[in-house]
Amino acid sequence: MIQCTNCQETQNLVKAGFVRGKQRFLCKSCESYFTVQTTPVTPAKKNHQTTIVDIAKALGVAPSTVSRALNNSKEINENTRQEILRVAQELDYRPNLLAQSLNRGATNTIGVVIPDIQRPFFAGVLSGIQQVASNAGYRVMICQSNESHSTETLNVQALMSSQVDGLLISHSVETTSFEHIKLHLNRGIPIVHFDRVAYELPTAKVILDxxxxxxxxxxxxxxxxxxxxxxxxxxxxxxxxxxxxxxxxxxxxxxxxxxxxxxxxxxxxxxxxxxxxxxxxxxxxxxxxxxxxxxxxxxxxxxxxxxxxxxxxxxxxxxxxxxxxxxxxxxxxxxxxxxQFPLQVGEIAANTLINNIIDGDNFVPEDIIVQGKLVVRKSSLKI
Structure with missing residues (x-):
């Protein structure tokens, strides 16, 4: 039990920030301040998503102070920032990515739609996409159309609802109409085709030889x-x-x-x-x-x-x-x-989309052909 070091009061105590890693309290009975060694923070309830407000309450500071500390603001003292980070970790705080995206107008997420994830070619392409996206600070959301036009359309709708910054797509066997792509292209969403492309749409395209x-x-x-x-x-x-x-x-x-x-x-x-x-x-x-x-x-x-x-x-x-x-x-x-060099196809497609996202209206779409290579093995060697 914590008590005031001046009047030994235990009831009228409120948190008032912290000093050099120690919790600071205000005793309302005698109007004096004192500090005690920081103690572990009580974890949030099982189904409760920890917020900035929870961290602020745990430390007795303003939510704005917590926000600035988590965003590495130079306005916050380094000792204060470290203590906020410690408590955030103990409370398993995770940023609300959707809220952040609404604030800055970007999610740092790209969507990918492929026909069949089980095919080695598309698995290789995804590996290339993931590598480039991760290095550039983007997350990747992957959907599979399973060679269905209707599923492909639903995939695109779901990714757009998730506020992706751009879309990479290889169309299904059934897809002959591209209205579901035109809709978002007209909204200014960066879209890049690869492998199975729609030549009638003004998008950048990464195509095979x-x-x-x-x-x-x-x-x-x-x-x-x-x-x-x-x-x-x-x-x-x-x-x-x-x-x-x-x-x-x-x-x-x-x-x-x-x-x-x-x-x-x-x-x-x-x-x-x-x-x-x-x-x-x-x-x-x-x-x-x-x-x-x-x-x-x-x-x-x-x-x-x-x-x-x-x-x-x-x-x-x-x-x-x-x-x-x-x-x-x-x-x-x-x-x-x-x-076909699928890894290279994925890398080029991801880099092209990221450039499209960054350049915006200044981006000039083009067709990029990935050169393949003939590999001769015994199945064809008659001579």
């Missing part, structure tokens, strides 16, 4: 002596699928090989569809001697199915895929791929 990558993969297969190269293409409506399909056709034309519609099969990146494609090709009078998949995951699935059927890779059918991950290198034989 789709056409060239497909051309190089098919060119490599042709140089290995392949004459009938099937393509496991993606959805017809997906822009990146169209670009990779055009790269495939361009390589055939460049090397004088005829285009055969029977060797083209469009799928939605699902395993059963890749197997359906293989069944169709193997039923042809003249089956393919090579398969190019616009998504490396489908290429791996096709290799597994080919081995089940006793078809030798690459002697009977060579295989190559767009994109890369650890499984592509570990499977036997290892898969020839076009490596």
């Amino acid at each position: 789709n056409f060239r990558g497909s051309f190089l993969l098919v060119e490599h297969l042709i140089k290995q002596g392949c004459k009938r190269i099937a393509i496991c293409a993606g959805p017809k409506e997906l822009l990146i699928s169209q670009e990779r399909f055009e790269g495939y056709k361009s390589a055939l034309q460049e090397y004088g090989l005829s285009f055969d519609p029977d060797l083209v099969y469009h799928i939605g990146f699902r395993k059963n569809e890749a197997v359906d494609a293989l069944n169709q090709w193997l039923s042809l009078e003249s089956p393919p001697d090579a398969i190019f998949a616009v998504h490396h995951g489908n290429a791996i699935e096709l290799m597994v199915e080919l081995k089940k059927r006793g078809i030798k890779i690459p002697a009977q059918i060579a295989v190559a895929g767009f994109g890369d991950d650890q499984i592509a290198e570990l499977i036997e034989p290892a898969l020839t791929v076009f490596h």
Whole structure:
């Protein structure tokens, strides 16, 4: 029990700040001040979020003093600041980020919407985004559309409701209308597209080397002596699928090989569809001697199915895929791929968005192509 050092009163005592780490009290009975050694602060109740007012009451100082101390104001004595920080820690004080954002008009948070977080490519992109954002003092909120346009729209709405400073987005397979993006773009929200982009919108875009990558993969297969190269293409409506399909056709034309519609099969990146494609090709009078998949995951699935059927890779059918991950290198034989550098894609996208946030109306959007690399492995080496 605390008592006045002058009159020994225990009832009419009030906190009156602190001096050199000791709590200062005012005895109203004798109007004298005294100090006692600081004692641990009683923690807040379980479901109570500690506020600046709680810290102020615990120390007997004004809330404005606590606020200035927490914001490292030079107006506050260093001893006072250290004591406020000590009590704030004991009370598990956490800043109200929303309130702070409303005061300064920014949350230091960026939103990200991706189609599928389980795909190694998008996992790599997220790693790059997170690294750049953290170094720049931004938090990252991630949403997954699961290849659904309606889910993507809800994701964007949720992120905007959370007052994100900007948005990074790669669209779902189903997304063909971009009104949900236009709405926020017209409000001046910084938005950057990556991978699956909307060219009709005036945003900065970080895009993959789709056409060239497909051309190089098919060119490599042709140089290995392949004459009938099937393509496991993606959805017809997906822009990146169209670009990779055009790269495939361009390589055939460049090397004088005829285009055969029977060797083209469009799928939605699902395993059963890749197997359906293989069944169709193997039923042809003249089956393919090579398969190019616009998504490396489908290429791996096709290799597994080919081995089940006793078809030798690459002697009977060579295989190559767009994109890369650890499984592509570990499977036997290892898969020839076009490596996309997803980490770099994420880093460039995050840096571009942060520049957009900082520059505001002075920001000039541009298309940035991330150059990929042909990686030749045993799945395609006929020669």
